[in-house]
Amino acid sequence: MANNINMSATEPFEAEQWQAGEHQLVCVEKWNETHDVMSFRFQGIKPVKFHFKPGQFLTLLLDINGEKIGRSYTISSSPSRPFSVVLTVKQIEGGKVSNYLANHLEVGHVVRALGPDGAFNLIDIAADNYLFLSAGCGITPMYSMSRWLADTQISPDVCFLHSAKSTEDLIFKQSLEQIAERSSQFKLNYILENVDAEPCAHVDQQAGRLSADNLQRLVPDYQSRTVFVCGPEPYMAAVKALLESLNFNMAQFHQESFGSFKGDLAELAAAKESADSVESDDGGFMLRIGDRVRSMSSAQTVLDGVEAEGLPIIAACRSGVCGACKCKVVEGETESSSQMSLTADEIAQGYVLACSTKLKSDVTLEL
Numbered sequence: 001m002a003n004n005i006n007m008s009a010t011e012p013f014e015a016e017q018w019q020a021g022e023h024q025l026v027c028v029e030k031w032n033e034t035h036d037v038m039s040f041r042f043q044g045i046k047p048v049k050f051h052f053k054p055g056q057f058l059t060l061l062l063d064i065n066g067e068k069i070g071r072s073y074t075i076s077s078s079p080s081r082p083f084s085v086v087l088t089v090k091q092i093e094g095g096k097v098s099n100y101l102a103n104h105l106e107v108g109h110v111v112r113a114l115g116p117d118g119a120f121n122l123i124d125i126a127a128d129n130y131l132f133l134s135a136g137c138g139i140t141p142m143y144s145m146s147r148w149l150a151d152t153q154i155s156p157d158v159c160f161l162h163s164a165k166s167t168e169d170l171i172f173k174q175s176l177e178q179i180a181e182r183s184s185q186f187k188l189n190y191i192l193e194n195v196d197a198e199p200c201a202h203v204d205q206q207a208g209r210l211s212a213d214n215l216q217r218l219v220p221d222y223q224s225r226t227v228f229v230c231g232p233e234p235y236m237a238a239v240k241a242l243l244e245s246l247n248f249n250m251a252q253f254h255q256e257s258f259g260s261f262k263g264d265l266a267e268l269a270a271a272k273e274s275a276d277s278v279e280s281d282d283g284g285f286m287l288r289i290g291d292r293v294r295s296m297s298s299a300q301t302v303l304d305g306v307e308a309e310g311l312p313i314i315a316a317c318r319s320g321v322c323g324a325c326k327c328k329v330v331e332g333e334t335e336s337s338s339q340m341s342l343t344a345d346e347i348a349q350g351y352v353l354a355c356s357t358k359l360k361s362d363v364t365l366e367l
């Protein structure tokens with residue numbers, strides 16, 4: 001559960017520089033963006049100057065009714081306004097953390113957070129011309145990027161196509177429209193599944209989803225742009241397939257996944273069940289953690305083994321993005337499908353992402 005804290009308005013203002021790692025943040029403001037999306041502004045417990053790249057995320061480490069649980073959220077604010085960070089969260093039906101935040105995280109509560117992290121940002125992927133493609137809450141990284149570009153007046157040419165169900169679902173609408181009004185280099189278009197009868201600024205009057213037709217019509221020079229994509233998994237898969245079908249140069253294609261949601265809880269349950277029942281006859285290996293020894297099948301990840309043993313580990317994205325499940329291989333050989341968010345030093349020391357790592361020999365692990 002988040003703690004409560006009283007902020008003293010009389011404390012002298014000495015901002016420390018924020019470093020990557022674990023932080024305690026206090027919620028100082030909370031507001032609705034749309035009917036199912038809420039933003040939370042956080043500051044350091046002591047004044048902190050936040051240092052992050054536009055597009056990066058934090059991982060909140062929460063204790064909800066005794067269950068340790070982590071989830072990543074993109075920082076939707078801009079690093080050009082560095083004395084607070086804003087996280088913007090869509091409430092997912094049945095979602096543990098998004099509903100906990102909306103219903104129980106109040107101003108004055110303190111949360112633990114890891115980060116900032118993420119290679120999906122404007123600093124590491126610099127270009128002259130961008131095409132931002134987002135849907136739903138996938139707008140958060142593009143919004144941070146747009147605000148940063150507007151504040152710093154670094155003016156690459158940006159075309160922003162955001163997809164949503166209707167105008168009621170448009171997050172950051174007013175602020176994005178202000179950026180578009182102020183800069184001829186920033187073109188904003190909304191693609192809506194349900195278009196109002198009254199024409200609305202920036203809304204493409206043809207209802208539907210992103211397609212070859214509206215892409216070519218709204219961004220005729222899209223082939224020359226560096227593309228950033230973020231949104232629900234089906235949207236991202238459809239955009240990728242669309243661009244591939246248009247012979248887009250995929251070296252200019254960058255996407256951020258918010259995790260593999262399709263039935264992930266069911267997958268987790270299945271993985272746990274198979275972890276519980278597995279014998280060491282799958283050509284598998286032994287995983288040692290402290291005094292626990294577990295037989296693992298070749299299909300299982302280190303995370304499956306740790307969770308099956310009931311040991312404490314936080315897995316926010318379960319897809320090798322957030323870095324929350326980092327742990328150290330003390331002995332043995334492993335194979336990782338992602339090392340995202342690990343530094344070269346950490347990799348050299350033997351750190352792996354448990355969710356993305358399988359055993360290649362017997363392994364001793366340190367949590």
Ligand SMILES: Cc1cc2nc3c(=O)[nH]c(=O)nc-3n(C[C@H](O)[C@H](O)[C@H](O)COP(=O)(O)OP(=O)(O)OC[C@H]3O[C@@H](n4cnc5c(N)ncnc54)[C@H](O)[C@@H]3O)c2cc1C
Pocket residue numbers: 057071072073074075088089090091092093094095096097098099137140141232257258259260261262263264265316317321322
């Ligand atoms: C790098 C990164 C950045 C992210 N940034 C943001 C952000 O800026 N804003 C934001 O709102 N979320 C963001 N997410 C997603 C966020 O971390 C959580 O996954 C999300 O809030 C759902 O968590 P939950 O605990 O409420 O749902 P869970 O309890 O994890 O899931 C409940 C059920 O909903 C399904 N589900 C989970 N998430 C979704 C979804 N997005 N759409 C449809 N079904 C879903 C699950 O499969 C499950 O069946 C980000 C994720 C990553 C990895």
Ligand code: FES
Pocket residue numbers: 314315316317318319320321322323324325326353354355356
């Ligand atoms: S859970 Fe996010 S990297 Fe493993």
